[in-house]
Amino acid sequence: MPTGVHLRDVRGQLFHAAERVLLRDGPNALTSRAVTTEADVAKGVLHRHFADFDDFLAELVRDRLARLADQAALLEAAAGTRSVTENLVDALTDLFDPISVALTSLIFFRDELRTRLRGESGEKGLPILSEAQAMLATYLSAEREQGRIAPNADLSALAVSLIGAAHLIFAGRPRQSLPDPTELEKMVNTVMADPLQRRLL
Structure with a gap:
């Protein structure tokens, strides 16, 4: 799969996961672990695509x-x-x-x-x-x-x-x-x- 397409897919998946956490649990619950858990991806995935x-x-x-x-x-x-x-x-x-x-x-x-x-x-x-x-x-x-x-x-x-x-x-x-x-x-x-x-x- 081309890298650019893969990146957009991962970003979208992580963004949607973050929005679900926000809606369900509120801003205080939004952590990198909460996002990757919600997105059902390894924690390192987020840090491969974002600086922090x-x-x-x-x-x-x-x-x-x-x-x-x-x-x-x-x-x-x-x-x-x-x-x-x-x-x-x-x-x-x-x-x-x-x-x-x-x-x-x-x-x-x-x-x-x-x-x-x-x-x-x-x-x-x-x-x-x-x-x-x-x-x-x-x-x-x-x-x-x-x-x-x-x-x-x-x-x-x-x-x-x-x-x-x-x-x-x-x-x-x-x-x-x-x-x-x-x-x-x-x-x-x-x-x-x-x-x-x-x-x-």
Whole structure:
């Protein structure tokens, strides 16, 4: 089997195993032994493909960020369709799936992981949440161009408010459970009430 194909298969197998451990047992249970046991491979397999466990975790997060980039493109393309609230509720629900919530906690508590993810680029903020904020700000900008949000709305502040409030709603629930959609809709309506109303004045 070609080496490149083999590597992708092993990486995917280990990433999926790590996600299962996160969902079942939480961030504190995510160790190299837990991942290789879950993947049903020898412990040395992980270290043959990654420099160390934090390197593995960094690649796991980057894999999730790549998916977020795809989601951002779809959300921006949705500007002008349905309602702003509906688009935001769906985007936040997709964004804060149980794996992303668990990874956010992992990044918050592992200094070495944050350093690897942000050290080379010098970017600030918590990975995943920072990218999510940028995603929402870009979408809101597209909606403002469509005339569906007040022209003087502070898009960065709105995005921060939406991400922060949504993270509290999702992270405060038992693992793998989702909040009542009406709770999330109420929060989005509250944050967006002023810029949505002022566009009509």
